[in-house]
Structures are given as structure tokens and as C-alpha cells.
Amino acid sequence: MDWFLFCIFLAATFAAGATGAMFPTGEWYKQLNKPSWTPPNWLFPVAWTSIYLLMAFAGARVAVLEGSAYAMAFWAMQIAFNALWTPVFFGLRNLRASLPIMAGLWIAVFGATITHWQLDLWAGLAFVPYLTWVSVAAALNIAMVRLNPDQKPLRLETL
């Protein structure tokens, strides 16, 4: 594997992952009504770190293969939606606006999983935990909208 190429993809995941550190969960997240099956807090950074490493690995493997155009387009799409979701959910505290972003992320990850799989088995497998986790995250986002109907987004412009 081309390690410099891996590092560029990893830098992209670092930008997306930085949102998790910069937009902290804190008291606001604690007081939200959550479904019983919400994963424990400690699992989120562990899952995301593993997923970011796996997706950089998959990207670096597939980028050098012929016919990787769609795989690369979906890779780029998923990292952009990934970077957007956290600031909208934890920054703007906008549970509802997070839903279409999550939908875009799910579609991008689904597309990336299929297109990587078609070119390279290991790259395809590397996307499976991501697709699983994003499906859980989407279900969690939907459940939180339902369980917190009175939750108002933060109005940054009034601060």
C-alpha cells in the first residue's frame, strides 16, 4: 500500500473526526431522552477511530485501481456529510436538520461500500463496520427526534 496516499485519506478523516472533539456532547446531550439501546458514550470515539482508519485504508487500496471513479466520488461524498453532521447535531443542536444530513451520509456510505467491494474485497469489508454504525446512528437520530419533540435548536444568531 502507498502510505503517503493513505496519509492524505487519513488527513481527510482527521478533519471529519475533529468535529467530535470540537463540538462536545456535554450536559445538553445528557439531558436528551434517548432510546434504551443507545450505545454507551465511551463506544463512540472508539468506533469512529476504528472506522476512520478502515476507511482511509479502503480509500488508499481502491484509489490506485482502474475503474475507481465512482468509489472515489462516494468516498469524497461520505467524508463531507460525515464532517457536517456533528456541527449540526451538537453545535446547532438541530435534531431535525441532522436527519437529511444523516440520510445523505447513509447513501454515500452505502454507495462507497458497494463500489469499493466491486473493486477490492478487503476495501469492501473495511466499509462494512461503517455502514453498520451509520445505520445505528441514523436509527438513533430518528429516535431522538421522536423522543424530544420540544427540543429547540440553538439560535446562534441571537448569541
Add this chain to the structure above:
Amino acid sequence: MDWFLFCIFLAATFAAGATGAMFPTGEWYKQLNKPSWTPPNWLFPVAWTSIYLLMAFAGARVAVLEGSAYAMAFWAMQIAFNALWTPVFFGLRNLRASLPIMAGLWIAVFGATITHWQLDLWAGLAFVPYLTWVSVAAALNIAMVRLNPDQKPLRLETL
């Protein structure tokens, strides 16, 4: 050009561009000390819309070419840093933390410009306005840090 491929890249830019609509500039930005050469407000959405269209065009042209691995890795890196900058600057109002993100963005756009140019003249040219604009934005970010030394970031966790 493969238009479906173009649309996937465009969807990625849409996620990054959505930050501009969701994290509005407003009163806080108005009261910041800005250098005399700050571009007028109306120019920002016009410039970004053009740049997003051009980068989707460049991505779709280059993705299908052999040897596009580095171009695609830099494309993915730039869109992730692009999506991150606005929430940190306008959401967290963290002028200082925006600087390393802007540095990462500049490096990614520079890398994308070079690698796209090597494969396709039009794709390379399509990245030139972006590189120019990001250089202006970086200079503006630096100037704003200098001109607003007492500006405190928003502490979301206390809200």
C-alpha cells in the same frame, strides 16, 4: 463527462456549502474588526457557488483517468477541511482554531490543483479560482486573529 459522477461530487460540495447557510454570519461577524481589503459579503456565496461547481467538474473529469489516485485523495481531503472550517469559525466563533483548519485546507487545495493539472488541463484550471480564493480566505483569517485579540470563542458547553 459522466453526469452521474459529476452529481456525486456535487453532492459532496453541497454538504460543505450547506455550512454557509446553516452557520450564518450575522451580528457577531459584523462587529469583528476586519482589514480594509475584506471582500464584500455578497461576494462570498457567489464565489463559493462557482468554486463548488468548478471543483465537481474537475473531480468528475479526473476521476475516470488512470493515475488519479493522488488527485482523488486531495479532492477528498479538501472537501472535508472545507466542511469543517465554517462551523469552527462561525459556529464556535473560534478564530484561532480556524487557522490550522485553514492551513490544512490550503495544503489540500494546493495538492489537488497540482495533481489535477498533471492529468487534465481543464481540471487544473478549474482549481485555480479555488486556490486563489482560499489564499485570500487564509490571509483574512490571519488578519482577523490579529485585529480581534480579545475575541473569545463561544463556549457551547455552558449554554
